[in-house]
Amino acid sequence: MMLRSTILAAVFFISFGGGAASPNELAQRDRVSKIEAADKPFDQLSHQQISEAGKAALGIDGKKWKHAEADHFIIHYQLWDVKNRVIREAEYYYWKIQDDLKLSKDLANHKSHIFVFQDDDGWNAFQAATGQHGIAGVTTGDEFFSYYPKKKDKDFSGTIAHEMTHLVFNRFFTGRPPLWLNEGFAEYQAHNAFQSLFGKRLGAINKDSSLVGQIDFLKMTTWTSYQSNMSVNQAFYVKAQLAVGLLVDKGGPERFVQFINTMIQNPDFPAAFNRHYRDIFKDTDKFLKELARKEKRL
Ligand SMILES: [Zn+2]
Numbered sequence: 490m491m492l493r494s495t496i497l498a499a500v501f502f503i504s505f506g507g508g509a510a511s512p513n514e515l516a517q518r519d520r521v522s523k524i525e526a527a528d529k530p531f532d533q534l535s536h537q538q539i540s541e542a543g544k545a546a547l548g549i550d551g552k553k554w555k556h557a558e559a560d561h562f563i564i565h566y567q568l569w570d571v572k573n574r575v576i577r578e579a580e581y582y583y584w585k586i587q588d589d590l591k592l593s594k595d596l597a598n599h600k601s602h603i604f605v606f607q608d609d610d611g612w613n614a615f616q617a618a619t620g621q622h623g624i625a626g627v628t629t630g631d632e633f634f635s636y637y638p639k640k641k642d643k644d645f646s647g648t649i650a651h652e653m654t655h656l657v658f659n660r661f662f663t664g665r666p667p668l669w670l671n672e673g674f675a676e677y678q679a680h681n682a683f684q685s686l687f688g689k690r691l692g693a694i695n696k697d698s699s700l701v702g703q704i705d706f707l708k709m710t711t712w713t714s715y716q717s718n719m720s721v722n723q724a725f726y727v728k729a730q731l732a733v734g735l736l737v738d739k740g741g742p743e744r745f746v747q748f749i750n751t752m753i754q755n756p757d758f759p760a761a762f763n764r765h766y767r768d769i770f771k772d773t774d775k776f777l778k779e780l781a782r783k784e785k786r787l
Pocket residue numbers: 494495496651655671672675
């Protein structure tokens with residue numbers, strides 16, 4: 490199923506601990522730094538069956554698009570050369586998620602697509618063509634459409650880290666988890682992956698966690714759309730990230746993957762929680778108390 494999975498109107502960053510890179514991380518950093526993706530014509534790409542949104546994208550200033558690919562990603566870009574920068578990060582994040590969650594079976598039978606718009610005109614035209622407004626990036630199934638103008642260069646790795654989590658997630662899981670789990674995991678993993686690749690924390694951008702304590706977590710787990718109030722929406726990302734962090738840190742990756750699969754089947758948080766986390770937290774009250782403690786430390 491092709492589903493839009495994110496709106497990146499804002500990206501939120503919470504600090505995590507540092508630490509030296511492991512030998513594995515160093516080896517992977519070295520591996521991806523050597524990736525050289527060669528440009529090739531569209532009709533020579535290993536996968537050409539793009540969605541309607543993908544076709545709309547490539548229809549905008551059609552002659553300007555260039556294409557390149559690496560192990561798991563195909564990139565489409567228009568202006569200055571971003572292919573190696575984006576694809577190296579994407580491949581690193583792919584490895585990192587797989588490694589963190591101990592995932593072994595990539596279910597996708599083709600590479601994921603990354604479309605990079607590098608000027609306002611193109612991005613505005615894409616949003617108009619697909620009926621979206623005011624977004625900075627969107628992941629739909631196996632395609633990620635991104636807005637990456639020169640002025641955004643510094644922030645872009647954080648955006649890639651978040652969106653790659655969605656793209657890679659969609660390769661390893663069939664079906665979609667509820668919104669809070671999808672976004673919470675993308676935020677949580679983006680921080681881990683960024684720290685792992687660059688050896689430093691993601692900087693804070695527009696972080697507004699002031700309303701985190703006012704959101705009812707159990708209610709939030711039933712939300713199926715983003716909140717129109719920007720502050721509530723930001724707090725939603727932060728709270729979801731903290732909750733995912735608590736589950737992963739306390740229960741470990743294997744349990745968390747089982748929890749995700751249960752939530753994909755049935756998005757009822759208390760039911761999935763009782764099935765997988767009762768022996769860790771006793772009950773949801775205990776979990777909510779620990780979550781509140783984490784929120785106070787923000
Ligand atoms: Zn997202």
